[in-house]
Amino acid sequence: MRVVVDLNRCQGYAQCAFLAPDVFAMHGEEALLYDAQPDDIRRVDVLRAVAACPVRAITVEGAGGKWTADRVGVPHGA
Amino acid sequence: MALDGSLERLRREGHIVVVGASLAGLRAAETLRTEGFTGALTLIGDEPYGPYDRPPLSKQVLLGRVPPDHTDLPRHCAIDARWRLGVAASGLDLAAKRVALADGTSVEYDRLLIATGVRSRPWPNELEACLDGVFVLRTRDDAARLDHRLKAGPSRVLVIGAGFTGSEIASVCRERDLPVTVAERGATPLVGALGSVIGEVAARLQHQHGVDLRCGVMVTGLEGDSAGRLRRAHFSDGGTVEAEVAVVALGATRNTEWLAGSGLAAGPRGIACDAGCRAFDIRGIVADDVFVAGDVARSPHPLFGYQFLSLEHWGNAVAQAEVAAHNMISPGERRRPHLWTPYFWSAQFGVNIKSVGVPNMADHILISQGSLDEPRFTAAYGYQGRVIAAVSFDQAKWLEFYQRQIEQAAPFPLPFTTVDRRPEGMRPVPAGFPDPSVPTHGPEVTVSGHSPTDQRVTFTPA
Numbered sequence: 048m049r050v051v052v053d054l055n056r057c058q059g060y061a062q063c064a065f066l067a068p069d070v071f072a073m074h075g076e077e078a079l080l081y082d083a084q085p086d087d088i089r090r091v092d093v094l095r096a097v098a099a100c101p102v103r104a105i106t107v108e109g110a111g112g113k114w115t116a117d118r119v120g121v122p123h124g125a
Numbered sequence: 126m127a128l129d130g131s132l133e134r135l136r137r138e139g140h141i142v143v144v145g146a147s148l149a150g151l152r153a154a155e156t157l158r159t160e161g162f163t164g165a166l167t168l169i170g171d172e173p174y175g176p177y178d179r180p181p182l183s184k185q186v187l188l189g190r191v192p193p194d195h196t197d198l199p200r201h202c203a204i205d206a207r208w209r210l211g212v213a214a215s216g217l218d219l220a221a222k223r224v225a226l227a228d229g230t231s232v233e234y235d236r237l238l239i240a241t242g243v244r245s246r247p248w249p250n251e252l253e254a255c256l257d258g259v260f261v262l263r264t265r266d267d268a269a270r271l272d273h274r275l276k277a278g279p280s281r282v283l284v285i286g287a288g289f290t291g292s293e294i295a296s297v298c299r300e301r302d303l304p305v306t307v308a309e310r311g312a313t314p315l316v317g318a319l320g321s322v323i324g325e326v327a328a329r330l331q332h333q334h335g336v337d338l339r340c341g342v343m344v345t346g347l348e349g350d351s352a353g354r355l356r357r358a359h360f361s362d363g364g365t366v367e368a369e370v371a372v373v374a375l376g377a378t379r380n381t382e383w384l385a386g387s388g389l390a391a392g393p394r395g396i397a398c399d400a401g402c403r404a405f406d407i408r409g410i411v412a413d414d415v416f417v418a419g420d421v422a423r424s425p426h427p428l429f430g431y432q433f434l435s436l437e438h439w440g441n442a443v444a445q446a447e448v449a450a451h452n453m454i455s456p457g458e459r460r461r462p463h464l465w466t467p468y469f470w471s472a473q474f475g476v477n478i479k480s481v482g483v484p485n486m487a488d489h490i491l492i493s494q495g496s497l498d499e500p501r502f503t504a505a506y507g508y509q510g511r512v513i514a515a516v517s518f519d520q521a522k523w524l525e526f527y528q529r530q531i532e533q534a535a536p537f538p539l540p541f542t543t544v545d546r547r548p549e550g551m552r553p554v555p556a557g558f559p560d561p562s563v564p565t566h567g568p569e570v571t572v573s574g575h576s577p578t579d580q581r582v583t584f585t586p587a
Contacts, residue, residue, distance in 0.1 A: 049199035051178055055440045055468040058521045059477060072190075075475030076501075077519045080185040083178055084195040108199030 048090055049108045050083050056104035063096035063105060071096060129456065135235055136454050139164040142224055142232055143206075144214045145240030146170025148178065149419030149442040153238050154204040156450035166206040167232055169224065171213035171241075174265060180439055182268040183293040184472055188300060189276065193269040214241070217387040219412060236453050239384075239396060239404065240419040240446065243377035243437060248285075253347040258355030260372045262290060271372065275301055279369035282306070283358050285344050287314035289471045291374030292327065296473040299334045306337040306366045308344050308358070311559055319480070319516055321557030322490050326500045326518065330474040339364070347371060377437060379421050389415065390577045395423040395435045397577035400462035402449035405577040418442065418449040423573055424463060428531065429483055429513075435571040438469045466528055470521075479521045482506065482514030482531045486572055489553040491538055495520060496547055503527070506556060507537025 050070065052063075059077035063070070070085045070093055085093060097105045141157060143150045146168045154166055170176075178196045185191040209226065216225035217237075225231045245261035248254035258279075260271045275282070275298065282298045284291045287309035298305040311317060313324025314331060331338045343361040350356045357367045384391040389412065390405040391397075396417045398404045402424065403411040417424075419442040423435040444465040452460040471478045487506035495502030495518075503523045506514035512535045515527030530539070538553050 049197050051199050053440070053443075054180065054470045055479075057470075059519075074184075074472060075477065075519070077477035077521055078472035078475070080181075080188070080190060080472075082185070082191045082195055083181060083199075084197055106199050106201070108201070 048085060048087055048093065050081065050085065050093060051106050052079060052081055053104045053106070054079065056102050058102055060101050062099040062101065066099055067092035067096040132454070132456055135164065136162055137164060139235040140167070140233065141165070141236045141238065141453065142167045142169065142234035143238045143240060144169045144224060145238075145242055145419065145421070146172070146208065146210060147176055147240070147242055147419070147442075148198060148439065149240035149242070149446040150238070151176035151198055151200070151204075151446075152443050153240065153418055153446035153450040154206055155201045156447045157454060158202055158204050160451060160454060162454050164235075166204060167209060167234075168204075168206045169209045169212065169214055169226065169232070171211070171227075172264060172266075173211035175208070175210065177265055179263070182265065183262055183290055183297070186268045187262075187272055187275070187294065187297040189272060193265050193272060196265065214383050217384055217389065219388050219406070219415070222414065234414070236414045236416070238416045238418060238446075238449055238453065239421060240417070240442075241380040241383070242420040242442075243379050245373070246375045246378045248347070248371075248373045248375075250347070253349075254373070255353075256347055256349040256355045257353050258368075258370050259347060260370065262294060262372060262374065263377070271370075274370055275303065279303065281366065281368040281370075283308065283344075283366060283368040283371040284374055285358075285371060286374035286376065287311075287327075287331075287338070287340075288317060288374060288376060289315065289473075291372070292331070292473045293471060294372050294374060295331065295336050296334070296475075299336060299474070304337070305335075306339065306368065307331060308342055308360065309338070309340045310343050312340055312557075314338070314340070316557070316559055317485065319484050320487070320490060320506075322497075322554060323504060323516060324557065326497050327473075330476060330500070334474050337366075344371075377420070379435075381421060394433075394571065394573050395421050397433055398422050398424045400425055400427075400464070401452050401460045402445060402463055403452070409577050416449040416453050418445040423571075425575075427464065428466065428534075429486060429572055432575055433573045433577070434467075434483070435573060436467050438467060440468045441465055466532060468524075468528075476500065476518050477521060478516065478518055479524055480514065480516045481524045481528045482512075483572060484514040484516055484556070485558050487513050487556045487558070489537070490556040491551070491553040492547070493539055494523060505530075505537065505539055507553060510537055511535065512537045512539065 071081045176198045213227045215227045245263040281304040284307045314327040316324040346359040381391040398417040404415040423433040425431045426434045448463040489507045493505045501519045503517045512530045
């Protein structure tokens with residue numbers, strides 16, 4: 048799956064780093080590092096992170112469907 | 126409202142060609158489809174890869190945490206495009222509405238979007254640039270090569286230029302426990318983009334993390350051994366440093382050479398376009414069928430005196446691509462202006478740096494929250510008595526507030542007392558930008574005057 052974070056929008060709330068720690072990690076107090084192409088087995092974690100982001104900065108696309116921060120309210124495909 | 130016949134035909138069965146298959150090109154293609162364009166779509170890219178994200182390359186990729194080929198951009202929708210990857214555009218015939226490609230073929234268009242972006246400015250001495258161990262960082266391949274070399278544990282890395290990319294590379298090297306020397310022609314790191322007041326903080330961060338920072342010097346030569354491997358660098362102050370790796374981080378140069386002689390207003394500063402992303406020709410008349418977006422564009426911005434603004438920013442590429450695509454398939458009265466407020470970020474030495482507005486247009490600065498000593502603060506930049514920009518170090522949550530101040534042309538100094546404002550933050554001081562007539566490795570924002578055909582730019586790194 049493919050992921051991108053709009054880091055202009057990101058304000059370092061770190062919800063993604065708690066919900067999908069294999070994909071998102073804080074680097075220092077506020078900066079975020081992430082794997083833009085995590086393994087599909089992380090899909091549920093990543094979709095939870097998308098839904099939990101307070102500023103809706105995470106966009107995800109997966110095989111067989113389109114997923115964006117604006118369209119995913121709750122985790123799908125669980 | 127009904128569209129006129131020709132626009133309706135374009136939307137239904139026209140051919141739109143996008144030159145540039147990176148962030149701006151992809152987002153434009155997606156916008157065309159989501160707004161109902163059902164004709165043929167061709168994307169041309171000089172790299173052999175589909176659209177991928179570049180900001181991670183100097184961060185998680187170079188840190189070795191994510192493989193270089195793990196930065197593909199997600200797709201918002203199926204764009205059903207014909208991809209011509211690994212072949213650069215080499216010419217444009219406006220009259221024939223045809224793009225020539227480097228492999229000798231050509232592609233005709235009804236409407237064209239140019240999003241060819243920028244490339245790393247190479248080391249100016251070609252022989253020295255060919256030494257084994259001399260790198261630039263812009264593409265996925267660049268990142269893979271540099272990551273491979275850093276893994277081998279070079280005795281020292283020299284970073285030439287302490288702009289954002291150079292500083293991020295130096296930060297990564299220290300985190301990988303590699304000895305690093307940074308050579309910067311200006312008085313401090315980041316001085317071209319943020320001025321010397323904030324630049325001093327950046328310098329302190331580098332020192333605290335063990336970087337051998339040399340400011341006010343130029344690298345005058347790179348010297349190799351008999352096998353053609355980089356061995357040492359010579360500085361303008363007479364000093365030398367032994368290094369096995371040198372990363373040239375002298376900013377970027379715009380990919381406009383392929384447009385030479387096309388009649389478009391394209392030059393070293395980019396391609397001039399109107400606020401609706403339509404390209405100007407050299408007469409200063411907009412070309413109806415040619416649009417521009419992303420790093421290669423320069424367009425007038427009302428917040429900054431309608432001067433042409435070039436922005437090498439991720440967010441600008443997205444926003445401008447969406448406006449350009451919308452306008453390409455919309456009648457005049459439904460077209461939108463690109464009025465994005467500049468925004469960018471950098472992560473280095475464990476600090477998240479963010480900026481809104483155009484700092485390097487400012488004359489004064491004040492620290493409106495926090496303290497330079499921590500360093501956790503927000504700085505407001507003023508230009509002729511109004512707020513023009515703000516920069517935060519680990520205080521990103523405040524920038525939206527400052528964005529509104531900038532967009533409303535709020536007075537500077539700020540007329541209110543803010544939370545956590547220290548005594549020293551009440552008094553504006555000169556922002557400390559270098560003389561703009563002296564070329565540097567480049568702030569990533571350039572306010573470049575009013576002329577759509579300004580081509581008077583030269584760059585002399587030494």
